[in-house]
Amino acid sequence: MKKFFQLLLRNRLAAAGGVAICFVVILALITPLLPLQAPNVTNTANRFQPVFAEGHLLGTDHLGRDMLSRLLWGTRLSLAVGFSAAIFAAFFGAAIGIVAGYFGGRTDNVIMRGVDMLMAFPYILLALAIVAALGPGLVNALIAVAAVNVPFFARNIRGVTVGIAHKEFVDAARLAGLSDTRIILTEILPNVVPVIVIAMSTTIGWMILETAGLSFLGLGSQPPQADLGSMLGEARSALITNPHTSVVPGVMILIIVMGINLLGDGVRDALDPRLRSGALTRPMAATVVQRKGAVPAPHAGGVLTMTDLETQFHVGPRIYKAVNKVSLNVAPGECLGVIGESGSGKSVTALSVMGLVASPPGVIVGGSIRYKDEELIGARYTTLRRFRGDRVAYIFQDPLATLHPLYKVGDQLVEAIRVHHPVSRAEAWKRAVELLKQVRIPNAENRASTYPHEMSGGMRQRVGIAMALANDPDVIIADEPTTALDVTVQAQILSLLDDLRRERGLAIVFITHDFGVVGQLCDRVAVMYAGRIVEEGPTDAVLAAPAHPYTRRLIACVPELGEGRRRLEAIPGLPPAVDRLEPGCAFAARCTKKEAACVTREIELARAGPRAVRCLYPETDLSREAAE
């Protein structure tokens, strides 16, 4: 709640609107206590007194009634009618929307078609028809305005409810024995309320305006009772001769509606979860670099070499050290596996290479990334852009999310080619079909003209790979490319990647959490934990004799097919949060071999031959192994 007000007040316009509307509402509330003249007492001798006339601060109207008094009483009435109409509309609209969205099927169909029919009428015509049927009067105008706005709420709320009704917690509630009514009241409603509030805050102003409109036409409040609309209506005939009689209520309507709309927009922005997460601040084209200290010399050769890479997320006062001095390198034709659990920093490492970590909040604070002889950290955006997809390409986990749903896959490949190479469309299309053949998509000519949703998951990931290959890159960074796929499809994709790297001398950085995949595909493997590399070496050696206790226990807790029923070795506890890292080994808290020395100082990554480990008490003596 406190956060909500902070967000709301940060929006200057919303705050101004809030102040204006609060002032008006307070004025309306204390109107009966103010020493005003009676609003309905006529005095024709005193008619059309100008503003600031003696005894009449805002003058008098055509019957000599005090404008100030009528304005305040009228505002009071207009606000009351507007708010009540909004509450009625929200209540009935939300009820209809929730019932339609929750029950779905035919109920939904019938209700929503009815709502559609209501919406098909112009609102003012509908309101006029309702008032004509019920007869003029303020209460009937209120009913009309509420009824006209019910469809808006019903449609909004129904959409949200459909999404919530299919969530698993609703199923869980049903299994806990809750009836439909209870599920609606305790599970659905609390999740819908913010949407109702947002819809109300943006429509109250509109409803006040509509009520004023009906009163203006003489269908709302009846003389002598004043509301803002009827004041305007009565002043219409004197618009030219005595403009103040229409300007005064007009300005009040303007203040109220503007105030409410500004405040409503602010409320919506503060409540809407999509806007709150910071999505409004669009990420920059490349990750921000704030490098302190010198550029380290590359620690090894290779087509892609990262040295002491440090990428952090700066969220408010917190600093998440997602990647903490990571050094990796990959040679042409080599496959490097990067393995780790969620939050270990493996994906952020991969995204840092081409400056794809979202900024804000991502910041690269140190290290060096070299593609051949070119330094990529701090490189100009045009340089990065030239390399992206051309020399270094990515394959992501979910091809459905990375392919554009509205373009044919062939067109997306053509675009990827033509960004980097000035070739004709026809030529690029030919190349696209060729690429689809290379990733073994059957019937490639026809498949190029299909949309992503028409393909299976395995076929889509092949398109993802084809796109990565489009410009014949030197390095492919594959971030869990098979995690979302079935095992039989995974086997197909892995063997495809393996063939490609052998045929083309591609360097592959393969990010995964699966030791089985690493064991089959990768030449070398690096194990990450809490943003650091804890072990590195040739895959066979690491899997056969892991040196870091974390690697050993991580391998042990993954069941392997063919070992039958058994109890698994679990690692108790959780990985540490990377914004509160203690000195020393991050795994110490979960390690059975922990000693005092483990948590007193930083532990270096000790290299011995091709292997390296960040542990004081490794499981395997690497220096002896290297000597043998």
Add this chain to the structure above:
Amino acid sequence: MTEVLKLQNLSKAFPVGKRLFGAPKGTVHAVQPLDLSVQQGETLGIVGESGCGKSTLARMLVGLIPPTTGSIEIDGKPLDNADPAVFGRRIQYVFQDPISSLNPRKTIRQVMEAPLKRLHGMDKAQRDRRISEIFDSVNLREEFMERYPHEFSGGQAQRIGIARALAAEAKILILDEPVSALDVSVQAQVLNLLADLKAKLGLTYLFISHDLAVVEAVSDRVAVLYFGSVVEVGKAEDIFRAPRHPYTRLLAESAPVVGRPLAAPEGRETELPDPLNPPQGCAFRARCPFAQGDCAAAPPPLAPPEGHRVACYHPLN
């Protein structure tokens, strides 16, 4: 050994392209008529790839969707899914995504109280006692009770999900991919917890997963699903070591195993059959290296009636 769960001729067909009036444009047979039984205290693993109907089967078993044909018997009595308060006490469900199965606007205590109140009609004091008992058994601290779901890690949230299922005191739990959203180190914690609870409370599990190694590690028997049908049922230690159905063998050979060289075990462009236009006869025929003329005639039945059963005219030895 007694049969606690018995499915007979159970199937589910979904209409596709529904219209306001008149018949739908087509039907998808998510689950073909199948017979299965689960013994008291057993873990039956169900494996299959996406789209094979395993989640539809699970949701039918707990009454979340009504079956098109067939019957479900629990302890010899037919499952009546008219009243959620009745079947909720007999069979419970643990969801795949632990976070989305908890209402974001309810505290853990409110989540836990619902089944105790609605299914067992307990008063406040009884509920508090029972919740601390359950929390103790799934290794959750009681201070978690007043927190909201987003404050938990995946592993903790899944333990809360298990705790909620236990609160109903059902003897059968349907575990629908309970660990696939979790990291491997946490996955082992949850699997071991499930094994402990089963031993302590005498539960029966139906364990659904796409991960063959996990299913093999926790199950007594395993059923393999392909395109809505059971193609093979057998003991966990045998089924992947010596598969009899060509599809089971394909699955076992596709699973990445350290030390086994990488090779796609089948042609690289195969896809699942179109569910709107299912093939005649055996659904696996198009992908099967052993397919012969008779495979196209009719879907092969699951035989023999007991023991290691396989639905194939030309099973492997």
